[in-house]
Amino acid sequence: MSKKIETSAITAGRPAVTPDAPLNPSIDLTSTFHSGGPIGYGRYGNQTWTSLEDAISELEGGQTLTFSSGMAAISAVFSILPMGAPIVASNQGYSGVMSLLNSFHTSGRLEVRFVDVVNTQEVIDAMKGAALVWLESPTNPCLDVADLPALITAAKKLGIGVAVDNTFATPLVQNPLAMGADIAMHSVTKFLSGHSDVLMGSLSISDPALFKRLHDSRSFNGSIPGPFxxxxxxxxxxxxPLRFNKSQESAKELVKRLTSHPKISRVRYPGFGAIVSFEVDGTAEQTQKVCESSTMIAHATSLGGVESLWERRRRWPIESPTVPEQLIRLSVGCEHVDDIWDDITRALNAI
Ligand SMILES: Cc1ncc(COP(=O)(O)O)c(C=O)c1O
Structure with a gap:
């Protein structure tokens, strides 16, 4: 029987047990290796990456490659598609990915068919002749959920590759490779590393031939993580798992409290996870003031760390105009839920 994720997260990626072997992998700070081995040079591999990659593979399945950031992992996937290849992607999602896809579409590098991922039939209708379906679910920051089993099954029937950005749901909630997807992607920057001190990305890949192509892409584009x-x-x-489960429990409680708060007009929560997006009943300026008025919740972008963070997403010029000006994305950390709530209500009282 395979181990539970809570156990794998602790036991995977450790050195072999021999007398006096360390419990943890070493940090292999080296740019090159003595000849004769399978790695050869520091851009092709590193034993510290391998320990992390083995651990992520135990959580997501397949074989894993880590990258210098989540965007580097995503770029590696697009880099192996032929010039002008048609792909299907959500019309809203993480702004960095949306900007990349828009630029690829405009330049002719890829033909992107933008769809509403919540509308399963619309996504399936766009698949004919596509080289790849790129899915982010739940989406950032509106938290829309795609019907992954239905979409993956439809794509596989047509022989189309599927990649899923699993950053928000994590393998504790959904497992894209087990559903038949080819690639499960993470911004490791977020929940997997969890302390807002690392930028990193990963791709877990089911097919060894695809793994080899993406490994080559990483080697030759040089989008590698640092050993440290x-x-x-x-x-x-x-x-x-401990952090995610704790944050998720608090997020569910905060959703209940936010829903009945008179200054909140809408709460978005897919029913799982540690990200809550809500809309302030007021102007963009008032919403901005709320974010700037917290004393414990950090007013900062990013998510998935032990510390709660929030921001008004439209403060970023690249954020989609379909995201409401009054939308705050809250990444619920591991502080006591009552302290997070006190800070939210204090900040809301500032307007
Ligand atoms: C859903 C999602 N995917 C990908 C990324 C990009 O990851 P990174 O910032 O590690 O490059 C982000 C970053 O916020 C994200 O939220």
């Missing part, structure tokens, strides 16, 4: 960052990410991964 890999070690930090693995250290963070050990407590990922």
């Amino acid at each position: 960052e890999a070690w930090l990410a693995l250290r963070g991964l050990r407590t990922f």
Whole structure:
């Protein structure tokens, strides 16, 4: 019987047990290796990455490659598509990915068919002749959920590759490779590493031939993580299930409280996870003031760390105009839920 995720997060990616072997992998700070081995040079591999990659593979399945950031992992996937290849992607999602896809579409690098991922039939109708379906679910920051089993099954029937950005749901909630997807992607920066001290990305890949192509892409584009960052990410991964479950429990409680708050007009929450997006009943300026008025919740972008963070997403010029000006994305951390709530209500009282 395979181990539970809570156990794998702690036991995976450790050195072999021999007398006096360390419990943790070493940080292999080296740019090159003595000849004769399978790695050869520091852009092709590193034992510290391998420990982290083995651990992520135990959580997501397949074989894993880590990258210098989540965007680097995503770019590697698009880099192996032929010039002008048609792909299907959500019309809203993480602004960095949306900007990349828009630029690829405009330049002709890819033909992107933008769809509403919540509308399953619309996504399936767009699949004919596509080279890849790129899915982010739940989406950032509106938290829309795609019907992954239905979409993956439809794509597979047509022989189309499917990649899923699993950053928000994490393998504790959904497992894209088990549903038949080809790639499960993470911004490791977020929940997997969990301490807002690392930028990193990963791709877990089911097919060995696809793994080899993406490994080559990483080697030759040089989008590799640093060994120290890999070690930090693995250290963070050990407590990922504890952190995620705690934050999720608090998020569910905060959703209840936010829903009945008179200054909140809408709460978005997919029923799982540690991200809550809500709309302030007021102007963009008032919403901005709320974010700037917290004393414990950090007014900062990013998510998935032990510390609660929030921001008004439209403060970023690249954020989609379909995201409401009054929308705050809250990443619920591991502080006591009552302290998070006190800070939210104090900040809301500032308007
Ligand atoms: C859903 C999602 N995917 C990908 C990324 C990009 O990851 P990174 O910032 O590690 O490059 C982010 C970053 O916020 C994200 O939220």
